Amino acid sequence: MNYTLHQLQVFLKVTQTLSITKAAEELHLTQPAVSIQLRNFQDQFDIPLTEIVGRQLFVTDFGKEIATAAEKIINEVHAINYKTLAHKGQLSGRLKISVVSTGKYVMPYFLADFLKRHEGVELLLDVTNKARVIDSLAANDTDFALVSVLPAKLDILKVELMENRLFLISDAKMRPAKQPAEKSILETLPLIYREQGSGTRYVMEQFLKGANLNVVKKMELSTNEAVKQAVIAGLGCSIMPIIGIKNELASGDLQIVPVKGLPIKSNWNLIWLRSKNLSPVAEAFLKYINDEKSTIIDEWFDWAL
Template structure:
């Protein structure tokens, strides 16, 4: 046997996600790179690790045992790295986060200085929709989660990081003036995020609260997809400001004024109440308590212009 640690990590991720595509996304690799490593890894065994039925990939019984062993090996490698860092007097360990999809425009700025100051800390950050984020949090699979809408039925603690503003946007070509909010929404075809998305929840609540009738045009599974559809002129959407900075400054998108907008919520880092934080988790909360305001001033000064 001559398999590598990289192959073990890739196979473990494929077994967890049951998808080459999702594994590639989470590992920040291309799909062909993951497929090649999976093929090379499988070549070292006479027994199939996976089987493909239609477009779905399934882990065999033997593959499940290999995945379990791979997880144990990788955990031991991390432990060695942490111990080496500890002997050098460095903070060491893993920080695990689950972040709602639009949070990818927020969270890196609140992580950068902490990770630079603590090179012995490894980061695992899963970017997904709100439903999956809360599932990870409830299962104690992560240290923290970033959300823009607080869960109502979970006993949590939180640290507020940044206001989340949602605005009605369209492409820059059509000028819209002099209409009431209800007239606007009755004429503009709307593009929605999928069910389970925090942005979808906030948008739907706004429409229901104001008894607004609307034309539903599309439902898409990422803010990036919604943004591109709006730029292309397919429809309009209520979108988080944080994810459309460049498009607004480049005039690919325009903000459309309407009563009740922008909607303001809060980006909050949350964790289960009573959670015993690891040294890394506790240190990260201390870091945010000291530097949060500085991070906001340094990176989000443009935010108040809208």
Template sequence: MNYTLNQLQIFLKVVQTGSVTKAAEALFLTQPAVSIQLKNFQDQFNIPLTEVVGRKLYVTEFGKEIAQAAEEIVNQIHSINYKTLAYQGQVTGRLKISVVSTGKYVMPYFLSGFIRQHPGVELVMDVTNKEKVIESLENNEVDFALVSILPSALNIERMDLLQNKLYLVGNSQNSEQNIALEDFEKIPLIFREKGSGTRTTMEGFIKHKNISVLKKMELTSNEAVKQALLAGLGYSIMPLIGIRNELYNQELKIIPIKGLPIKTMWSLIWMRGKKHSPVSELYLQYLQKAKAEIIEERFSWCEQY
């Protein structure tokens, strides 16, 4: 057999994501490149590693065993790299963070300075919906999670990073200047998918205000909602943090309405009692010292709204 480390890493990512397309996105490769390497890897085995049923990819039992072995090999390679850097006096290790999808507008700014200071640290950041973020935290698959709604069922510790404000938003050209609460049953509302923190917050507002909503659309990402608003398909309650450019370019506008904005908090959370690695402990120390400066430098624009 003559498989490469690259093939092991690609196969492992395909198994973890359950999709060639998602693996390609996670590895910043094209889908054909991943497919070719996956085929080359498969060609070295007489037993199928994966199978496609109804356009869905499944990993065989043999494939799962190979994936487990591949993960052990990849971890050993990381260990060698870490030890080499540590011998040279650099901080090394992995920092694994799971982030709710809208948090992608927040988390990178609280990471960039730390990664620049410690180039030996490998960052693994998974951006997904709230349910999967909480699941990865509960399963101890990550060091930290970034959320805007704290999970009530988990015993956690937290560090608050930044206020999160949600407004009613519409297209600058086609939207009404003023909308009253009773008008909600007349306007098309765009929701995030179930499991999204933004969806939970939006539904909580509607329920609290006893609003009737008759027309609604459901989309699976903040970017998809934004594009629908830009196209004039309706209105949505959105986090301010994700629409900065569109507000500056006067493509979207905030529509004043009683009871908004909704204010929550972006918080970095971890399981209570978790034994932090040296890297994650160092990262918490970094945030304690640097977060006020990061907020002032990167997020002061939020104060004008």
């Protein structure tokens, strides 16, 4: 046996995602690189670790046992690194944060300086939709979550970071009226929705429901980037957080369509379970957020507020 730590990490991620593509994305590797590492790891065992049925990847019973062992080994390696840094008097450990997809335009700015100050902190940042973020929080798989829609069924604590504003957007060719349009304009436009489980979709649907509007749903897309490209291409309009369209507004690819009752306003919240036993790293990050959030907002987000 001559497997490497990198091969263990790749194999473990493949077993967690059950997908070469998803594992490559989360590890920031190419699909061929993941496939090669997986094959090299498999070559060291006479018993199959995974199998392909149709187009679906499955982990064998033996593979599941190896994955459990791999996770223990990786955790022990991290523990050694953390202990080494701790003996040097440095804050060390993992900080796990789950972020709704639009939050990727927000959270990095609240992390950058903290990570520069504490080089021993390892960040695990998972970007997904609202439903999965809440599932991760409920399962205690993350320290904090960044959401704009608070979960109704979890006992949480929170820190409000900044306001979240959502506008109706269109491509550059649409000519909006000089005065804000009535909400009924939304019944005449093809609207592009995010997927079920998205916080942006939830807020959008609540607004439409509250206004008693019957709209024509043109299409449903799974990411904000896909929605932006569809709007730019002239496939329809959408209601989106301004935080994610700064560059497109500046370039003129997208424009805000003034509508009465818009923007929809909510707040970006950093949340965690009330019962969560925060690690020293998590406690330090929470203190940093409370101390520095106003400075960060003034430096990076004054344009969006």
